[in-house]
Structure formats: structure tokens, C-alpha cells
Amino acid sequence: MIPVRAEGVEKVFRSRGGHRVTALAGVGVEVPAGGFLFVTGPSGSGKTTLLHVLAGLLRPDRGEVWWGEDRITGLPEPRVTRLRRRLAGFAFQRDRYLERARVWENVTVLLAAQGVGRRQRRARALEQLGRLGLADWADHYPWELSGGQRQRVALARALVHGPGVLFADEPAAQVDPDTAGLVEAVLREENARGVTVVVASHEALGAKPGDRMIRLEPSGRRGGAAWRSSS
């Protein structure tokens, strides 16, 4: 069970044309160990950026991010990778796969680096894919799947090594209501086991009492205009 905390997070992207786009300005969030946080907001409001920063995939320009007692924004890259491998799972919104590997191989790619044997990896992949209704697609390639199916594969990959904190970026954005319910059920199951869950989505559909929520609001696009966050 890992609490996640961020204070004063700022992130500015600089385009090659010299434009500055402020994605996050002074965002602060806190999720207790075993908590459930929704990061909501309209498209382009910085939800994905915040998730990347919280997961240690992106360094903020300012501010701090804590996983339990570890201030990951102050750690060198290899230490952050080590922590992320041990503690975190990340389900990407965009297509991020080993394009020429099968679905089950994509799901267990981290386990391969940990030395888990092929048979055991496949079993664990099938277990996670089965939970998300994709067991029959295990031997397909990612490009043979629909967008919604690929997002569920990403979720299975984020869960397969048993993380303490799960970051899921729009995990049910491209799926029908039934499948969205399945995805939500899996997230809730994980949360019930004590996994801290951080979900980015347009709306906090399926939110329950006790869940935390932060809504990101854009207040401008370029020229250093800040984004406003509320919780």
C-alpha cells in the first residue's frame, strides 16, 4: 500500500518553434495508501502529463512527488526506475507496445526482465487478460486489436507484476459501457486489495464515496498562461 503525494507541480513543454505550453501549474494532490484518485478534466487539460509526473515517467520543472517516504523527484533516474519496477504499474493511453510481440508477451515484458520463465509468464498474462475479457486474444498481435482492447491490454500489463500503486490513463475511453464496467470492476478489485489507484479520465464515472478527485481546468494555451487545478 503506497500513498502518493504531489506538491506544487509545474510542467512546461517547449516546442521546436520556441512556443511554451504550460501543462501543469502548481498542481498538488494526495492519495492515501490504498486510496482511489480520479484525475478529470477536458481533453488537453494535462491529465496525462500529471499522471506521467506522478508515475515518475516525466520530471516536473518544479514541485515534488512522493511515493510513501520516497521523494521520487529528487532521485536519479535509475533509482526511480527501480522504484517504479517494484511498486508501480502504468497503463498508457496511447499505443505503446512492442509492435511485433504477441499480446501475452507484451503483457509480461517486465516479468521477462525479472527472469520469470516463459510458461509462468504466459500463465500470468492469461490470468490478467482473462480478468479483462481478452484471454482469447493472447496470441494475437497488438495491431490486430481494437483501440479499446489495446487499452485493456495496457491495463493487464500494468497489473501483471502486482504493483502497489496503479496509474491508468483513460482506461475505459474507447470501450462500450459493458466493457467499461468490466474495467472499472478490475480497478475496484485491485483497490480493494490495497492497491493505490490513480485514474485519469474525462469524467469520474463510477466514483464512489471516499474516492478522491482532482479536476484540471485549462485557462490558456500558450505564452505562459497557467492551468488551474482544483480538488
Next chain:
Amino acid sequence: MSPRIRELALMALADLARHTFRTAVVGACLAAALVPYLAGLAMVRGLEREARVSLAAGADLYVTGEAFGRTRPLDAAMAEAIRAVPGVERVAARITGRAYVGGALALVLGVEGPAAWPAVPRAGRGIEGPGEVLVGAEIARALSLSPRDLLTFPRDPAEVFTVAGVFPPAAGLWSRDAVVMGLGDAQDLFGRPGQVTEFLVWVRPGFADTVASRIRALNGIGSVRIQDRALVGALVEAGYGTSGGLFTALFWAAFACSVLAMWVVLGFSAGERGREVGLLKALGWYTEEVLALVALENGLSALLAASGSVVLAWLWVGPGRGAFLAPYFVRGLPPVPLAGLPYRFGPALLLAAVVLSETLVLTAALVPTWRLARRPPLEAGT
């Protein structure tokens, strides 16, 4: 082997199969540079070895006449004087010359006595009397000669020889363009009765230097050049070392072109590699694991390419008879020889193939991967 390394190796193997185009192009680039190199050097080593074997079976001293820094004929009668030198076991006179026959420049060997005759297999029979010759495979092919055919030399059309036998292509490099005849016939052919080009002298062990000094001091022999076995060996080695060195220089030029081609190919796949590295890092792979995966994948690729290159090089110099390559090492050979030149794939050559491949591919693959793997995951993937 640790489970991590085993799984990484298996994953690398699977990656090789998945990226068939990349693997094939890298392999082809390597093979394009390595195969001629391996084939050429294998030939050099083979020729060198054959020369050494011939040398070991040859005479201890080679005595030739010298005038104004060039070779001159020797009086054949000096053979008796040399035989009388203490320490000499055997002496054979020989004529080595070049003469055109039917438009081809042949090596004419005039030899005396059975001891000096090359003991090699042949089609037909040996020389039994004057006017008979043995011809090499290339000469026989060029002139469509077979046993019992007649042969004349343009320099003395009146003298007609009978082909007693033909050396097969595999008889040895020296025999390919040779016409072997009796010493007297050779003297007549070149119009030098009573003269020879050299004496081959076999001596008792340890007597080479003494005998050489005594031969130089013989009355009537004049100025002579005496080469012992070690000196001839050194000359052989220097000769093949030069052709091997020239070939290596040419190889490096081709190799540089191949490196550029391969780097271009790897550059094309850099985007996909970057996405893979970024993803693996984002999922929690350590930098060293990413590097190990890439190293294993490319190491296997290079090993496969090196092995394939060795097989292709062997096919070239063996069953392929060193076509279009052999004339570079042995002047006068046709582009496609009747038989291949001797070749030798020694351990050093095989090791060089592997080391070159590995160095090249790993450098091309690991440097960009290392740079990518040190960046934050999302930057590496974009």
C-alpha cells in the same frame, strides 16, 4: 546461466525473428564485406601452406647462376662437381622457363632423373623417353589436349612432342600451366644444349652452409646465387604476406562502405528502437537490462552473419573454385579455374570473422541504445 539472462537471451532470439528485415539487411551488409575477405584470406593461407609443404619436400639448396644481378644459365656438367662436395647427398639439374604454346604462356620444366620427377597423379602415363611431355590441366583445357595428342611450341615448330599424360586440376597449383619434359628436350627447346637454369642440392643435416660455401668456390661455376630452404620459405611468406596485405587493404575499403550501409539501415529502424527502449524503461526495465537485450540481439545477429559468411566463403573457394577471386592471387588463371586453389579456414580467421562482426554490429547498435536508455522513458520513446 541466470534466469534473467536466459529470458533476455530468449527474448533477443525472438526479436531477431520478429525483425526479419532488419536482421536480413544487417546480415547481408556484413556478409557482403566478410565473405570476400574470408575467401581471399583462406586462399592466401591455403597457398602459403601448399608452398610450405612443397618447400619441405624440396631440396635443401637451390643453385642458380648470376650475372649483372640477373640469373644466367649454368653448365650442366657442374652437377658432377657439386656431387663431389662433401656433405652432398643428391643433385638434380632442372630447367625452369616460360614458353608460349598455342597462345598460352606455359611453365616449361625440364627435369632429369626419376628423383626429381613430381610424384603426382596424372591421366595417361609418365614420360618414358625423349619427345614426351606431361601437361597441366589449364594448358590441356586451353589446347584441348589429351594423352597421345601431339604438341609443338611456336619457338621451335619442328620439334614435335607427344602428350604422355595430363595432370588433373587437383594435382597442385604448380602443375596447372606446366609442361614437363626431359632435361634434354628442354635444352633443345630453349636452344641451350648443355645448360640448365638451376641445380637442386640435397645435403646431410647441418651441412647446408658448408656445402653452399664449397659450391661458390668450385672452379668453373662462376658467380652463383644459392638459396637455402629457410630463405625460400621467407620469400614465400613475404610474397603471400604482401598479397594478403593488399587484399586486406581492399577489404577495409569495402568494409567501410558496408559499415555505412549498415548504419543507414540501423538508422531507419532507430525510431522503432527508440519507442521500444522508452517503453521498456517506462515499464521498469533497468538501463543495463535494455542494453543487455540489445547486445544479445545484435550479438546473435552478428554471430549468425559471421557463421553464414564463413559458409558462403567456403562455398566460394571450395565448390565454387574461387571463381573471379583466384586470378587475383595466381596470375594467369582464368576467371573460373578448373579446380579451386588450396584454401584453409584456420581458427584465427574464424575468430577474426566473429570479432569483426560483433565489434561492428555491437558498436552500431549499443551506442544509440545507450544514449536512449539514459534518457527519461517518455523522451526516449518520442
